[in-house]
Structure formats: C-alpha cells, structure tokens
Amino acid sequence: MDWGPKPFRSLDVWHKDSRFREFVRNKWLSYEGEDIHKRIHKLGAKDDESEFDEVGREKRKWLLSEQRRNNLTQKALFQQKARIKWLKQGDLNTKLRDKGQWYDEQGAVKDKVKEYFKDRFFGEARQSVKLDNVGFNKIIEEDNVLLVGRISEEEVKQAVWSCGSDKSLGPNGCNFGFIKLCWEEMKADIIRAVHDFEEEGI
Known part of the structure; x- marks a missing residue:
C-alpha cells in the first residue's frame, strides 16, 4: 500500500560520516521539483494571457485549495507546539498577586479581578498622563x-x-x-x- 512520501529524517550521527555531505549535495542538486507556489504563479500567468482552458483553471483551483490546507495545518502545528512549550515552561495563569500576597484559589482570584476592575470603572477620576510636549526619539x-x-x-x-x-x-x-x-x-x-x-x- 502506498502511504505517500516518507518523512525526512536526519540523525546527528550521520553528520560524522565523511561521505554524508557529498551524498546530500548530489541529492539536493539533482532535485528538480517545483513547489506549490511556483506552480500557482505559472498557471496564473497563463490565465492573465488568456491561454487557460477549463482543465487549467480546475488545476489552479485545486492547488490553491491545497495551499490553504497546508497553511492551516502548519499554523495549527505551530500553535500547538507553542502551547505545549508554554505549559511546560511558562506561567499557567492560575495565580494572582495583589499587594505582595499570592492567591491561587479560584474564588479568591475571581474576587480580586472583579475588585480591580470595579475600582477602575467606578473609582474616582484620575488625572491622565499627557504626552503632547514629549519629544520621542526617531530612527x-x-x-x-x-x-x-x-x-x-x-x-x-x-x-x-x-x-x-x-x-x-x-x-x-x-x-x-x-x-x-x-x-x-x-x-x-x-x-x-x-x-x-x-x-x-x-
């Protein structure tokens, strides 16, 4: 059964083999494939010049669909990897610090957040900072x-x-x-x- 192209694998131990660079060079330079973006551009140029038939339009439509699917897949992968890394290394956003004291119980955190925004929206009006005469640095x-x-x-x-x-x-x-x-x-x-x-x- 054909499962499609095999994913690329590179083991660091191969890098120590004196023949590895030459092998990669020969394979890399012998590849003559076109990526999906170039194929879309070529078909688009033909369409602009009115050299397109119905088969060509359908082919470009399919390529655009594949491109969108690939972009969404890559985006989802990056988002998931970023989330996993954040969960491992970052703050889980389950605690709150107020006036030097940490709160991690859900009810206490909710109360503190509510209290903060209540003060912001219903507290006494404060004088806002004006930047009219501030000279910002320019590149x-x-x-x-x-x-x-x-x-x-x-x-x-x-x-x-x-x-x-x-x-x-x-x-x-x-x-x-x-x-x-x-x-x-x-x-x-x-x-x-x-x-x-x-x-x-x-």
Whole structure:
C-alpha cells in the first residue's frame, strides 16, 4: 500500500560520516521539483494571457485549495507546539498577586479581578498622563533603510546559527544541525524561500 512520501529524517550521527555531505549535495542538486507556489504563479500567468482552458483553471483551483490546507495545518502545528512549550515552561495563569500576597484559589482570584476592575470603572477620576510636549526619539534614515530593505544572506545565516542545532522547524526531523552542516548546498533555496515570503507573504 502506498502511504505517500516518507518523512525526512536526519540523525546527528550521520553528520560524522565523511561521505554524508557529498551524498546530500548530489541529492539536493539533482532535485528538480517545483513547489506549490511556483506552480500557482505559472498557471496564473497563463490565465492573465488568456491561454487557460477549463482543465487549467480546475488545476489552479485545486492547488490553491491545497495551499490553504497546508497553511492551516502548519499554523495549527505551530500553535500547538507553542502551547505545549508554554505549559511546560511558562506561567499557567492560575495565580494572582495583589499587594505582595499570592492567591491561587479560584474564588479568591475571581474576587480580586472583579475588585480591580470595579475600582477602575467606578473609582474616582484620575488625572491622565499627557504626552503632547514629549519629544520621542526617531530612527535615522539609514536605520529605516535597513528595517524595510531586503533580508540579506548574512541575516538569514545569523538567524539559522542563533538556533539550537537540535531544534527543528517541524516534525520531519530536519534540524538546524543538518541545515548548518549543509548550508552551502541549501542556502540558495532557503534564501529564495525567505525572499518569496517577503514578496508574497506566504
């Protein structure tokens, strides 16, 4: 039975094999597939030039549907991973501190929250802070150019190298250790993906 493409796996122990880089280089450079975004753009260009038939329109419709499904799946995965990490490492938001004292009983927390907002909405009017004559710092034009300019290869590389080598962007096992080791083979595609995101937002 065909279960579809097998998920990618990269074990750190493979990185120590002297033949590994060459194997990755040959496989990576031999791949000639197109991602879903490029296929949509090509079909869209044909539609603009009135070179589309009904089959082509249906194909683009299906690709757009797949793209939306993939985006929703990725979003759900990131949300769940963020939630799991927060539950393990973050505050569970089940306690409240007021005037140096902690409250963790549900009824007490509710009462304190209610008391706080009651004071805010029905308490005496307080003089608000005015910022009319405050001179805020502004960035210089050179900094603005850097902020809105195209992301450079060096910036992408710094971002990759700032991540732990045992961390992964998804469940498929392609961790940052693999990306760092094979950076020369992969960087062109990674940077192209970053620039596509800058331009298309997807």
